[in-house]
Amino acid sequence: MAIDLCNKSPAALARTDPGAWEEAVPSEAAPVLVDDLNVDQRDALNFAYRTTLSSVDPRFVAGDPAAWASDFGYALNRAAIRLDNRTNQELREQALSHPDAAMREQALFEYADRDLPDAIELLEQAVLHDANRELRWDALWAIEKLGGPHALATLTRFSKDADPEIAEWSTLFRSELQTGDPAFDGRSGKFTPGRTFDETIYLLIHCDLYVRLDDSNQHWGKISLAPQGLARIYGQAHACPNVETREKQLVIAKTISGLHADGSPHCDNYLFRGFTDRTRRDRGNFFFESLVPRTFFKSGHADDPSEGTRQASIGFARYGTWHLEPKFQIREEAAIRYVRGRFQGWGYVNLARIAGKTMDEVLLPGNGVLSTLHDPEIGHMTNAFILGTFKGKLNDWDNDGAIDLNSRDVYSTVDGEIDMDQDGVADRTGLTCCDHTTLMA
Template sequence: MAIDLCNKSPASFADRDPGKWADAVGAEAAPILVDDLSVDQRDALNFSYRTTLSSVDPRFVAGDPAAWASDFGYALNRVAVRLDNRSNQELRDQALNHPDPALREQALFEYADRDLPDAIELLEQAVLHDSNREVRWDALWAIEKLGGPQALATLHRFTTDADPEIAEWALLFKSELQTGDPAFDGRPGLYTPGRTFDETIYLLIHCDLYVRLDNSNQHWGKISLAPQGLARIYGQAHACPNVSTRERQLVIAKTIDGLHADGSPHCDNYLFRGFTDRTRRDRGNFFFESLVPRTFFKSGRADDPSQGTRQANIGFARYGTWHLEPKFQVREEAAIRYVRGRFQGWGYVDLARIAGQSMEQILAPGNGVLSTLHDPEIGHMTNAFILGTFKGKLNDWDGDGVIDLNSRNVYSTVDGEIDMNQDGVADRPGMTCCDHTTLLP
């Protein structure tokens, strides 16, 4: 999340040469006057301007400080110490050479979060040469997060990549930097009837974890989790909307691989409810919240009851925008092609247990739990503020040149209950997360 703040304040522009816009957009491009823009383009430009105002140093922004100086994550990022103590050289080496793709990606995002001068060059090398396509598209996202002319020029180079997914992600990120809106290629889409959800959208999630290091509230630590590292700890998430209900509820279905001894996925589903603004036909702006019953593990590790457990209600919030694709029709409605936004919640990190551990040990399946401040027994254990950004688009998962709308396997009913055989019926009514005391069939 803090990567998004890099290079955004007036002070940062004064400290370095941001490069020439002509290098990014082409010297032959004629200047465009504001009066020549369409109404939608002006709206996008104004939106980009307002977004920039929310990111710059508050001292440079006019207006009520309650509106621009109240971001808790922004405040913590200015004072937190990094819990990843690897040197810059170690990060560069591991970003390109570590055998585990999740660890390569983690090194890339940590390097970018440090706002080092050659961060975009390192990310570009990963996009060019990494064998894992998720590392490649996540590195493209990190380039977008850094922003600026160099980022725009780098993204443009990959819009003709041989992998259609890499090319489309690069086009999407480039378009967002230019206009505030995504752009897509012209591939057709495929909807599969008879499945529980109309869409199963694979989410990229980047998260900053701010940990309170003592009771004085004066010492904070920070871990910036890249998408694959976050998925390994907390679960790979899919946004699962149905056309008939998507404006007021959806399920976020998560699975953690490598947690169960028998190799089955650990399922962790969240039913979100909220409001959606549909004053524009091509998109929806939403604010959703979830409140679900969960077993809280006092060890700080999912499915590890060695230090006791507690049944609690865990809350989470997500808000953002989804963009529709009129070419993809589901039940006579346009499908969601792309979603982006922010999220926040609370967690527990057992600092004594992770102290001195390597990043390989920290990025272990289930090695972190969500928490709440409201429970009388475990509220005091809550020591982590979790916030970040997410993006998800429909992809071609089988390589046939057709975008898959709902082909991903998710183990949830429309109400978030566990459904391992995906027949739409709960395996156990009311259960939304795998029970650590027994394995479902």
Template sequence: MAIDLCNKSPGALAEHHPGRWDAAVQDPKALEDLATEQKDALNFAYRTTLSNVDPRFVAGDPAAWASDFGYALDRVAIRLDNRSNDQLREQAFQHPDPAMREQALFEYADRDHEDAVALLAEAARTDQDRQVRWDALWAIEKLGGPTAIAALGEFLTDDDPEIAEWAKLFISELQTGDPAFDGRSGLYTPDRTFDETIFLLIHCDLYVRLDPSNTHWGKISLAPQGLARIYGQAHACPNVATREKQLVIAKTIDGLHQDGSPHCDNYLFRGFTDRTRRDRGNFFFESLVPRTFFKSGQADDPSQGVRQANIGFARYGTWHLEPRFQVREEAAIRYVRGRFQGWGYVDLSRIAGKSLEEVLVPGNGVLSTLHDPEVGPMTNAFILGTFKGKLNDWDGDGTIDLNSRDVYSTVDGEIDMDQDGVADRPGLTCCDHTALMP
């Protein structure tokens, strides 16, 4: 949450007068394509937000802008990542684990330091892990402002076409609110379960209630690879015929099962989509799925007992169509972005006094619900964040792949390990831990 409120903290405001937005741009040529009206609007927005302790109030009624529970928690929660700034800067480049390097980058950016954009740009420039690079670009977009636009411009001609397209997309969003894409062609593979399998980047904040008084809260901010390691890498899986009313989010967690098989965790979402514009859809979807709740707080660990419960989650946002990519005589979804929220349970004994390497392990945290007599009282985490996903070229042949990713789900969210479209066991939407027990 804090990373999305960049340059707006009271501390940052006290350090310097905002001045003009264009004075903050190191390379003014990077913004030459802005029209005069756009420059005036950006200058007004920049000065307005930086001249108020709480920039959200400038929009009007605080009932609309100050009622965000996550925003309220972000202002009072203590950071459970207690690494120093120097440690974060070092680990962002020196840690051998890409997920840990990325986690350090996002934590540093979330602290809203003046050199955060420069640090992220250096990581995007030098890191050898492709996802660290494009996730670092996303963090730059989250920080926003003219300095971010200038930094992203460096990557428009990157040798990796995905890095270049992400940079183009983020710059366009910052300048116009809408994404932009390159001109590569797309490839649709027929006879697969889903028309599209969109790899999602997810940035998540967990606000953990530290005691029953409701006056002490902790915050864990998870970068995309760290979140995927704990909760699973997610793919949005729409079909053209039903995408306006339902889709599957298919997740896999690697390293959880001792036999090396992926842990599959699928969620069928349903909701409404606004299609008043032909080039996009604005959606609000909810999911309610049966799950085994592990009272240990560790997925697949029944040592402290289990409970069958219905777990709810909400996601909402916008998808953008690409008319050049046709699936069943309809334009394919090229890009999706939005927010999500739900509840979770974190066993504090599993993270207290532990290094981040010991915390960011597969399954170390479970989704939860308030609407169960046993699970509800254990629920102690409010989960919310943002997601983005676009179609990529995964095999390096220069063509965008629409539905080549392996996802283990039927159209109704049931487990389908051989991807033949038929449920392995009707009604089962998550791996059965009892089948893996000795």
């Protein structure tokens, strides 16, 4: 998430030529004037401008400091040391040549997070040449995060990519930079009847993991986790709403691949509840929280009880906006086509487990667990503050030219219970995460 802070402080603007905005738009394209925007677009643009003020040096912002100087993540980002000690040259090389797509992507995001002057050029090379489809659209997201005319011009180059998903992601990110709102192509949608959820939205999640290195509270470490790296450790997440209940609850269904010896997915579901503001017909602004029972592994590695376990309640918060697509109808309601927002929670990182390890050895399935500060036995072990951003868009997963609304396999009931055969009935009442004792039996 700290990538979002790059190039946006007055100091960064003072030392970097941002370029001219006209350079970000092809010469054959007509410029979009502020006066040509509708009221909602102007409001969104003004809102996007105002929200960037929270990322700049507080000395340059007027108003109550309680409103703009209280971002814990921003404070930690300025103080933390990087736990990824690769050189810039190593990152450049691995971003383009590492055999593991998740590690290529991790190098890209780490490089962008360092705010290096050629970061957008490196990301562009990855979008142009990488064979991994997800890395390509994640790299486009990193370009948007860096922002500015250079990012806008680069995103524009991919708006007619041969892969429709790359083309739509680039158009979406470009539109967000220009107006604050996403834009989509004209493909039709496809709903699959008989599924537990009306939509299964694949989430891109980028987070900063800030780790307290000692009890003095003066030493912090940081790992900026790219979407595929985060999914490898904590699980690939899908947002799973149903139209009747989406304004007050939804399930985030996660699966970790490669954790169980038998090859089965590790399932980890979270039922979120909260409020949604529907004062606009085309979107919903939400704030949701989750509180779920979990086995806490004192080893710091999921499914490794070698150092003991503890049953605890784990909390997490997510907030943001979803955008509706009137063309995609589910029981006479518009489907959610796109969601974006922020999240935060707590975790435990076993520092002894990662000390002296390469990033290849750190980014392993389950090599990090969520935690809580409130449990009397394990609260003191909580040493990581997790926060970041997420985006999710409906995609065409089977390449038939139609957007798939709910075709993704998620192993959850509407209440977040494990449902491996996806029949809508819990495999075991109340179980929301794979039971490691059953797997070991």
